[in-house]
Amino acid sequence: MIDRLQIQAFVERALMEDIGFCDLTAEIVIPKHATAEFAINARHAMVIAGIEIAGTVFSRYVPECKVELLVEDGTRATKGQVLARITGPARGMLSAERTALNILQHLSGIATLTSTYVEKIAGTKAVLLDTRKTTPGLRILEKHAAQVGGAKNHRLSLADGLMIKDNHIAVCGSIKAAVATAKKMIPVLTKIEVEADRLDQVAEALEAGADMILLDNMSNEMLREAVAMVKGKVPLEASGGVNLDTIRGIAETGVDYISVGRITQSAPAVDIGLDEIIRT
Numbered sequence: 277m278i279d280r281l282q283i284q285a286f287v288e289r290a291l292m293e294d295i296g297f298c299d300l301t302a303e304i305v306i307p308k309h310a311t312a313e314f315a316i317n318a319r320h321a322m323v324i325a326g327i328e329i330a331g332t333v334f335s336r337y338v339p340e341c342k343v344e345l346l347v348e349d350g351t352r353a354t355k356g357q358v359l360a361r362i363t364g365p366a367r368g369m370l371s372a373e374r375t376a377l378n379i380l381q382h383l384s385g386i387a388t389l390t391s392t393y394v395e396k397i398a399g400t401k402a403v404l405l406d407t408r409k410t411t412p413g414l415r416i417l418e419k420h421a422a423q424v425g426g427a428k429n430h431r432l433s434l435a436d437g438l439m440i441k442d443n444h445i446a447v448c449g450s451i452k453a454a455v456a457t458a459k460k461m462i463p464v465l466t467k468i469e470v471e472a473d474r475l476d477q478v479a480e481a482l483e484a485g486a487d488m489i490l491l492d493n494m495s496n497e498m499l500r501e502a503v504a505m506v507k508g509k510v511p512l513e514a515s516g517g518v519n520l521d522t523i524r525g526i527a528e529t530g531v532d533y534i535s536v537g538r539i540t541q542s543a544p545a546v547d548i549g550l551d552e553i554i555r556t
Contacts, residue, residue, distance in 0.1 A: 278420055283329055286417070287336050290375045295337075299371035312366035312552055314373075316380070318353040319547040323391045325349050325421035326383030327359060333376040338368035349387075349424045359548070373550050381545040382414075383421040389543040390425025393536060396520060402527035402534050405430045405513065409537035418540045430535055438462055439490070441471040451477060455484035469513070478502050482509060491531065492516050499529035 316330070324347050331343040341364025347353060359380075362369055394404050406422040407430055408415070419429050431437045440454045448454035451470055458468050469488040470481035475498060481489050482505075491502050493516035506512060513533040514526050526534055 278416055282416065283332055284336070287329065287332050287375075289413075290379065291333065291337055291372065294375045294378075295371055299367075302367045302371045306367040306370060308367065310366040311364060312369065313361065313363045314369060314550050315358045315553050316360040316362070316377075317549050317551055318355060318357045318359055319549055320355045322353050322384050322546040322548075323387040323425055324351045324353050324359065324380075324384050325387035325424040326380045326417065327351075329383070329417070330376040330380040331360060331362075333372050333379065334362050334369060337372040337375075338364055340364050341369055349420075352391075361553070362550075377548055377550060379417070381548050382543075383417060383424075384548065385545040386418055386421035386540055386543040387425035388546055390422050390427050390539045392520065393523060393539060394426035396523050397527040397534065400524075400527040402514075402531055403428055404539075405533050405535040406540055407515075407535050407537040408433075409541040411540075422539055425539070427536075427539060428533075437467055437469065439469045439471065440486075441490075442473070442492075445471075451480045451486075452484045455481070455486055459485065472502075475501055475505065478505055482506060486510060488513060490515055490535075496525050496529050499526065499531055503530040 327345055327347055327349055331345050334341055335343050341362055344361045347359050353359060397404065404427040406419055406427050410418045416432065419432060423429055438458050440451065440458065445451055445454055448457065455468060455470065462468060467487040469490055470486040471490040471492050472478045472481055473492045473494065478489055488511045489506065490513045491499055494502065494514065499514055502512060511532040513535055514531040515535040518526060518534055518536045519538065523534060
């Protein structure tokens with residue numbers, strides 16, 4: 277759910293960055309009135325994210341072109357599947373190609389990796405969360421892709437929730453003091469989450485009135501102890517060192533949420549191509 281004005285502004289910046297003053301190759305090599313029809317193809321299996329944004333790139337730079345989207349975000353595309361067709365002035369479409377593909381490949385990469393993590397914890401109560409470990413300037417798009425892949429969004433920005441972490445606690449003197457200060461000023465609809473890396477901190481956060489507790493870099497044994505200690509009074513989020521090999525064991529400890537920075541920070545781009553359609 278991204279506002280269209282934000283998409284338009286992002287597309288403008290992305291096109292300006294890539295094209296610069298002009299696409300020298302297209303302007304010189306491609307005849308002004310040449311037309312073409314292109315297909316956007318998935319070159320292996322993937323989960324699609326950003327297809328509408330990619331389409332917006334073409335329609336913004338080449339208003340005369342026709343963009344036909346054949347899939348929606350969240351589609352599990354197969355190898356060779358046609359995702360969209362673009363028809364119109366060849367020069368402009370070739371200029372916009374890389375910007376559109378970069379966005380689509382990057383966001384679909386995040387959605388695809390996210391879906392793999394979600395599959396790993398299927399059948400448990402745990403819900404996958406994204407984090408603020410995103411590319412500057414791309415956060416809303418990357419979090420959209422994570423959501424498309426099956427994760428829930430954590431904070432979109434620092435203004436979306438109050439999270440008291442180790443350095444906040446160190447400056448305030450204790451979890452109790454930090455939470456007490458927060459409760460005096462926090463907006464009524466905003467939650468307080470406290471980070472704990474020891475079981476005594478879990479107990480202190482619970483007693484202080486935290487709405488949610490982040491269990492940071494705890495072993496699975498410690499996570500199980502924390503779950504038993506809290507007894508469902510507040511949601512528990514596990515974080516730190518989570519990967520595809522460890523997430524299932526973490527989920528089976530009984531935590532409510534597992535946050536994974538890798539899904540936005542380290543997701544590899546998928547392979548998507550723009551190929552001319554030759555009709556005979």
